Amino acid sequence: MTSTSLSGVVTANQAEVELLGKFIHPNLVKLLGYCWEDQEFLLVYEYMQEGSLENHLFKSSEPLPWETRIKIAMGAAQGLSFLHNTERKVIYRDFKSSNVLLDGEFNAKLSDFGLAKLGPVNGESHVSTMIVGTYGYAAPEYMITGHLYVKSDVYGFGVVMLEMMTGLRVLDPNRPPSQQNLVDWARPSLTDIKKLKGIMDPRLEQHYPSQGVIKAGELIRKCLDVNPNHRPSMEKVVASLEEINAIRMKPKRLKINNGHLMSPHHEQSYGDHRREKCHRSPLHVKQRGGVWVDRSPVQ
Numbered sequence: 001m002t003s004t005s006l007s008g009v010v011t012a013n014q015a016e017v018e019l020l021g022k023f024i025h026p027n028l029v030k031l032l033g034y035c036w037e038d039q040e041f042l043l044v045y046e047y048m049q050e051g052s053l054e055n056h057l058f059k060s061s062e063p064l065p066w067e068t069r070i071k072i073a074m075g076a077a078q079g080l081s082f083l084h085n086t087e088r089k090v091i092y093r094d095f096k097s098s099n100v101l102l103d104g105e106f107n108a109k110l111s112d113f114g115l116a117k118l119g120p121v122n123g124e125s126h127v128s129t130m131i132v133g134t135y136g137y138a139a140p141e142y143m144i145t146g147h148l149y150v151k152s153d154v155y156g157f158g159v160v161m162l163e164m165m166t167g168l169r170v171l172d173p174n175r176p177p178s179q180q181n182l183v184d185w186a187r188p189s190l191t192d193i194k195k196l197k198g199i200m201d202p203r204l205e206q207h208y209p210s211q212g213v214i215k216a217g218e219l220i221r222k223c224l225d226v227n228p229n230h231r232p233s234m235e236k237v238v239a240s241l242e243e244i245n246a247i248r249m250k251p252k253r254l255k256i257n258n259g260h261l262m263s264p265h266h267e268q269s270y271g272d273h274r275r276e277k278c279h280r281s282p283l284h285v286k287q288r289g290g291v292w293v294d295r296s297p298v299q
Helices: 003-022 053-058 066-084 140-145 152-166 182-189 193-199 210-223 234-246 268-278
Strands: 031-037 040-045 100-102 108-110 255-257 260-262 284-286 292-294
Touching: 003 031, 003 040, 053 100, 053 152, 066 100, 066 108, 066 152, 066 210, 066 234, 140 152, 152 182, 152 210, 152 234, 182 193, 193 210, 210 234
Parallel strands: none
Antiparallel strands: 031 040, 100 108, 255 260, 284 292
């Protein structure tokens, strides 16, 4: 490897090394060290037992319960909020489900800071930069103008929360043309509880509090506002998620069937039928063995 290419490799990792070396937070992955080996620059992180949020949403047969999804969202939001409130605001710039790592207790930690950028100074609202990041998660104002705001991260957070709610990838070319972009397709449903329940991840089997879903849908809608000035700060997002996390499902009441009391366990077969009937999203497919999956290709 030439000295020029070596310099490029080091420079590419420099932002991540400097950032993680400067900031320590429970919701940022810990950088343990780095080394040069076999002509490769290696970064060594703490081990995250549960892998990425992306794997659990799209590649795992075991669905994440509602409470765990909210816990993960809270952890990721706290990580972003910390970055946004440092002395020199840090814009993460590439928030997506594959960059949210989970430890053994499903605590979320942000990883991959190679695209992170220091925020605006001297009263400016944004920084202008070359467009990088991941299409679908990147905020529209950034993709169109190259103007990067602190609240550009808030948009990406809203996209990931939408993936967590629906169990669907933000982009999927295998879906019908009008439904390939999850944000465009789901946005009208975020303010209608009936439509919102219709796009929820069927693997949750309706095991979630309706009020929590309503508040989550409203939060996602605010995060996805096309105007960055209208999006909430990550501090407000954390506060909203804490409220959502405090909402619990109401205990199921015993029902009478032909004069006999039925427990929730005995009415399961009826519930399964009702759940299948009420879930009408065309983007979810039920496979053999009763496992619900999206139509996204497994990569």
